[in-house]
Structure formats: structure tokens, C-alpha cells
Amino acid sequence: MEPTQRYTFKKDEKLKSRKTIEQLFKEGKSFSNFPFRVLWKFTEDAKAPIQTGFAVSSKHFKKAVDRNRIKRLMREAYRLQKNELQSLLTQKQLAVFIIYVGNELPDYDFIFEKTDHVLTRLIKITNENLSANT
Numbered sequence: 001m002e003p004t005q006r007y008t009f010k011k012d013e014k015l016k017s018r019k020t021i022e023q024l025f026k027e028g029k030s031f032s033n034f035p036f037r038v039l040w041k042f043t044e045d046a047k048a049p050i051q052t053g054f055a056v057s058s059k060h061f062k063k064a065v066d067r068n069r070i071k072r073l074m075r076e077a078y079r080l081q082k083n084e085l086q087s088l089l090t091q092k093q094l095a096v097f098i099i100y101v102g103n104e105l106p107d108y109d110f111i112f113e114k115t116d117h118v119l120t121r122l123i124k125i126t127n128e129n130l131s132a133n134t
Helices: 018-027 064-081 083-088 108-133
Strands: 029-033 036-043 050-056 093-100
Touching (some): 018 036, 036 108, 083 108, 093 108
Parallel strands (some): 050 093
């Protein structure tokens, strides 16, 4: 019997370290895939293979209710799709920060589709980096 795949987003996988977040903004690489801007960097001292943080600008969304809803949608879409990327990262750790830069309140299907594009690009970046180091 094949083990079932778990879709979790545990505490260790959340990017909360102020030091790591500041490093990401200073030294990390980034790309945009509307409506997201993604900052990423390979790290050494992470607790999990991939740590991810999410943000929404208060410039476009004045109400905290709207910002929190978008972050909740982003986390859920990420949680369901991150397993392929996570399985690639066996000897390296990756810190990722995803910022929602759109100015309209999105629906879940849109976020899910765009998160898939972001994760596909991160998988490609990880594969290129792993093959370059080998």
C-alpha cells in the first residue's frame, strides 16, 4: 500500500525569522509573476527544507480583513502544491517570501493557478542550482 501524501504547512515551514527576512530583502533574488513578487534565497540554518512567508500591501488593501483573506488564500494554495518543490530540496534549504502586488481582491481559483506558476518557476530555479553545484 502506497503512503498517502500529507498536505501540511507546519510551524517550522513558516518564515518568521527577522534576520532571514532582512537577508532575503537585501541579498535574495527575486522575480515577478503577476500578481506575485517572489523573493528567494538558499540558506544554511533553516529548520525545514523550505520556509515561506506571505505579505499583502496595505497600500492597496486598507482593511486588515481583506489583507488577511488574501494571505489565507495564498497559504492554502501553497500548502496544497508545495510537495513537489519540497521533495527536491534534500541537501539545501530555501527561504521564500511571496508578496501579493495586485490591487483587486482575488478569488481562490486565480490564486491557486498563479501559485502553481510561481512554484513551477521555483522548481526550475532549484533544479538549475542543484545541477550547477553537482
